[in-house]
Amino acid sequence: MVTMRDVAERANVSIATVSFVINGTKPVAPETRARIEAAIEELDYRRNVVARALASSRTRILALLHPDFETRPNITVIQFVMSAAHGARERGYDLVLWPVNDGEQMSHLLAGGLVDGALLMEVQIRDSRVERLIASRVPFTLIGRTEDDDLPYVDIDFAATIDQAVEHLRGFGHRRIALVTQCAKVPPGNEPGRIMRAHAAYLDAMAALGEPPAVIAVEGTSEGGRVAARTLKDDFPEATAVILLNEGASAGLVKGSRALGRTVPDDLSVISASTAPEFGEMIEPSLTVMAAPATQLGRLAVNALIDKLDGVQEAPPHLLIPCALVPGESVGPAPA
Amino acid sequence: MVTMRDVAERANVSIATVSFVINGTKPVAPETRARIEAAIEELDYRRNVVARALASSRTRILALLHPDFETRPNITVIQFVMSAAHGARERGYDLVLWPVNDGEQMSHLLAGGLVDGALLMEVQIRDSRVERLIASRVPFTLIGRTEDDDLPYVDIDFAATIDQAVEHLRGFGHRRIALVTQCAKVPPGNEPGRIMRAHAAYLDAMAALGEPPAVIAVEGTSEGGRVAARTLKDDFPEATAVILLNEGASAGLVKGSRALGRTVPDDLSVISASTAPEFGEMIEPSLTVMAAPATQLGRLAVNALIDKLDGVQEAPPHLLIPCALVPGESVGPAPA
DNA sequence: CTGAAAGCGCTTACAG
DNA sequence: CTGAAAGCGCTTACAG
Secondary structure, three states, X not given: OOOHHHHHHHHOOOHHHHHHHHHOOOOOOHHHHHHHHHHHHHHOOOOOHHHHHHHHOOOOEEEEEXXXXXXXXXXXXXXXXXXXXXXXXXXXOEEEEEEOOOHHHHHHHHHOOOOOEEEEOOOEOOOHHHHHHHHHOOOEEEEOOOOOOOOOEEEEOHHHHHHHHHHHHHHOOOOOEEEEEEOOOOOOOOOEHHHHXXXXXXXXXXXXXXXXXXXXXXXXXXXHHHHHHHHHHHHOOOOOEEEEOOHHHHHHHHHHHHHOOOOOOOOOEEEXXXXXXXXXXXXXXXXXXXXXXXXXXXXXXXXXXXXXHOOOOOOOOEEEEOOEEEOOOOOOOOOO | OOXXXXXXXXXXXXXXXXXXXXXXXXXXXXXXXXXXXXXXXXXXXXXXXXXXXXXXXXXXXXXXXXXXXXXXXXXXXHHHHHHHHHHHHHOOOEEEEEEOOOHHHHHHHHHOOOOOEEEEOOOEOOOHHHHHHHHHOOOEEEEOOOOOOOOOEEEEOHHHHHHHHHHXXXXXXXXXXXXXXXXXXXXXXXXXXXXXXXHHHHXXXXXXXXXXXXXXXXXXXXXXXXXXXXXXXXXXOOOXXXXXXXXXXXXXXXXXXXXXXXXXXXXXXXXXXXXXXXXXXXXXXXXXXXXXXXXXXXXXXXXXXXXXXXXXXXXXXXXXXXXXXXXXXXXXXXOO
């Protein structure tokens, strides 16, 4: 292995000077610099990142903390993960994946000193992992929000997303609109923030419309979708449209409705929020979706975090991006 | 930050002895050990992984090298990535994500000394990245295979998978079976190994059946699936069944066939190979799939690599796992 | 069974 | 503009 010492010897300088040119930390005379660069080239030297990390107490590694047993894996998650990894690499950082269930495990990992910063996925309204994160003193950015809006986060703007979905449906004459969310495996009142916030936005929109709300929470599976279809028919037969915040159940809802004699979109219009268009077009009829800005969020989260680490940042980032409507064939005029 | 020195002082021993008990590298007297463990507990000491890495020249970090612009992201990929990350953590390793396009970039990263080993995804028949990997002297395991079967790999057994799919279809009376694969953005003859091998297995099976082969390569999108449906109808109208090695096109194929007046499975039976069942049941009719063993492969690949790093291994791993048939509703009796 | 000491390959005040 | 040297927090022969 060729080290900085080898380069220094070949260029007839001290290792400090080599370090200065590699990092651009101090001015170096042009001739000296040229000699050093030549030596680096000739020896094919690459600085050891571990030694650098120890000496500078900056590892340039970021952790992506995600729940161990992912909810049904989906396109959005992989897009988010990959874009975060890509964004990190573009700025010279590495991203490690940390499946964490409990805060205990998280604290251990954080205390090891491997990472300079962390990204936390699937944030809940009250989230003990966030407390651990704060206690660890490792800088972080949340993907999603807790109750405490002051923490740095990037998130989907679910309120705007729901509003837009409702607006779109209203344009087709729908007024009785149901919401299908996802059951969480957590105490009520502590769901993932997205569910709480979307729920609240939905209730507001219905109140503004002067229509009664109809909310159904099912599992994020095809079976869950079928359950939703039946509940919809039995308990909310007046609903002519439904907004899903449950991608995993969307296909089942369409299939289940059809099996119950209700066609999409003739009898029931469907919008799947926070869903990849690639996913929507697999379904028949193609789903009208609100595309999750997964790729943007991944980059934004990483860049916000790195900005903080580099001290290039004043206020904690509070970034909200709404989903974008991508029309499919699952929304039609409200039945008379 | 509390260091090993702090622990040593509190326990009245040298830092070497602390290291011995933490790593279990040398026998330590019970009383001494107890004192040290107490000190660790009281100080809430956690060993600095970076310092350890530098001193031991083992970082305990693994890289997952994946193509930068993923083919259409799918459930299988995220399952693979997450299970690899999880498997690594269970053995005390971390997994970094490295999006790499060119070998150049890869060599730079590898030379930095951050990782002890690497996993390479989307391996092609002739793959320059593999050569870079070998040249870097970083231990690795391939996900997929090149021409050179001697390198360590884990892979889906596409031959067995195709055979099983053909067998299944034959059980329903099908003989004229088409294969739909995915266009690669690489020179012909250098596709991802899975396509070459599945293709070969398919040709063998058709030869054994004494039927002419019919192969269609389309993009892994809904549109690609539609193209396949049309090509199938126009160019291979005798085919009563199709095996897909192209998850992204499967939904489009079903929808496209229906649009052309051919119902699945009445007129055309469909099996989607290397596909997640969760995906299959989204489609109408539910797709009969060959489930990709993504989760197993992720763990196997990581464990094989770590075994090698730990010297717990003789021969390079050559692990092949076939997909498992999960019947849906897209396969029916061959039309008379 | 335990310790003193060298060393992993860098960065970074401090001096000149 | 450049260098000598301390130090990052560990591991690991080597000695005893």
